[in-house]
Amino acid sequence: MEYIVKAKSIVTMSELGVIRGGAVVVEGSEIIDVGKYSKLKTKYSRYEEIDASNCVVIPGLINAHTHMAMSLLRGYADDLMLHEWLEKWIWPLESKMNSRDIYIGALLASVEAARMGTTTLNTMYHYSPDYNEARAVLEVGLRGVISHVCFSWRKDEDFKQLDHLIKHWHGKENWRIRAAISPHAPYTVDPDYMVELREYADNVNKDVKEDYERVIWHIHLAETKNEVDLVKQKFNVNVEEGVVKYLYDLKVLKEDVVAAHCVWLTSKDIEALKKANVKVVHNPASNLKLASGISPVPKLLSEGITVALGTDSACSSNSLDMFEAVKLAALLHKGTTLNPTVIPAEAALKMATVSGARALSWSSQIGMIKPGMKADFVIIDFNKPHLKPLFNEVSHLVYAVKSLDVRDVVVDGKFVVENGELKTIDEEWVMKEAEKVKESLLARLHGDN
Secondary structure (H helix, E strand, O other), rough: OOOEEEEEEEEEEOOOEEEOOOOEEOOOEEEEEEEHHHHHOOOOOOOOEEEEEEEEEEEEEEEEEOOOHHHOOOOOOOEEEEEHHHHHHHHHHOOOOOOHHHHHHHHHHHHHHHOOOOEEEEEEEOOOOOOOHHHHHHHOOOOEEEEEEHHHHHHOOOOOOHHHHHHHHHHHHHHEEEEEEEEEEOOOOHHHHHHHHHHHHHHOOOOOOOOOOOOOOEEEEEOOOOOOHHHHHHHOOOOOOOHHHHHHOOOOOOOEEEEEOOOOOOOOHHHHHHHOOOOEEEEEEHHHHOOOOOOHHHHHHOOOOEEEEEOOOOOOOOOOOOHHHHHHHHHHHHHOOOOOOOHHHHHHHHHHOHHHHOOOOOOOOOOOOOOEEOEEEEEEEEOOHHOOOOOOOOHHHHOOOOHHHHHEEEEOEEEEEEEEEEEEOOOOHHHHHHHHHHHHHHHHHHHHO
């Protein structure tokens, strides 16, 4: 497939900057040229032309931390403290989910994400060989890093599932699907098991040549104020200098680690994140909703630590809207620091694109629009009252654009959403199945009471 997208503007998030009156040229799954339409139209005159002259083109958004299947639990339990929410509500209902339920939940999440301009998701959940999140992401046409979440109480089962996930899905569809190893959290994975999972990852990655070939490590870290106490009580270990420092001393933190949340950090924790080149994922919506706190993102950025953005699950933030996450990230820290210059618009958008790619070890292929990158991009309709007049594209993208302004979504050069229509799967069927699964889950739960 060869085509040229004629755009009002292209926000490349690369050294090419913002190109007004620009064009993106695609061959197969890659971007081969980017520049002024007036200069490229003759050179590529035989290519199909996609008219986006009222639109702004941006790199596909990257959701660096979520739990896709939990979309099934959206609105099931709200306004609760994290551990009560998990232990009394979420985990009991999750225990009734089977692999097909997980697949349907991930389909629902994939459809939602695609419609909202997300092209890549990093998801942590339970893996099964038959039905799973990887299958859902593949079928909807998105890009994804799929993990199996690990707990101390099921080590043997975890390694069995990890082996299957990596063997059957890592590198699938020309690396559109990748695998990750996910120790759930320091309070659910004992120190010996943490070390085992680190050794497992190092062995899997020993012959890696390209960044995207790496199996990353995805973990919840320093999410709540009492996490240090939980780890100390459960495993009788020294965590006085912080939970990140504790893992650093175990020698499990490396550049392949994606650490979600990182809210309650000591100075030693921040030093450890920097030394180990750990990538942090800020989840402003869920941290606010669960009253977990606010990650010290300005401090992390000032230390040169990579900070990406995530939505967390749709049952803790209630949507997978990355435009909402970008806006929250930009506004939240202005309010808490009383400094309007903190996290400027471009920095917030970078967290959802360039830094997301860096966090997922995918910078060589995604996160920017420039020649040689994968053709993952989003076309946003700027012919809307709330986007007029236009002074600054990045300002509008962060502070004014709504996810419903997304017109087209392209992944690997293929249109997943075209003129507002999902092209890859029957979304009406997905929504109906999600409602059926909800009713079945509640029946299973109540049948045990």
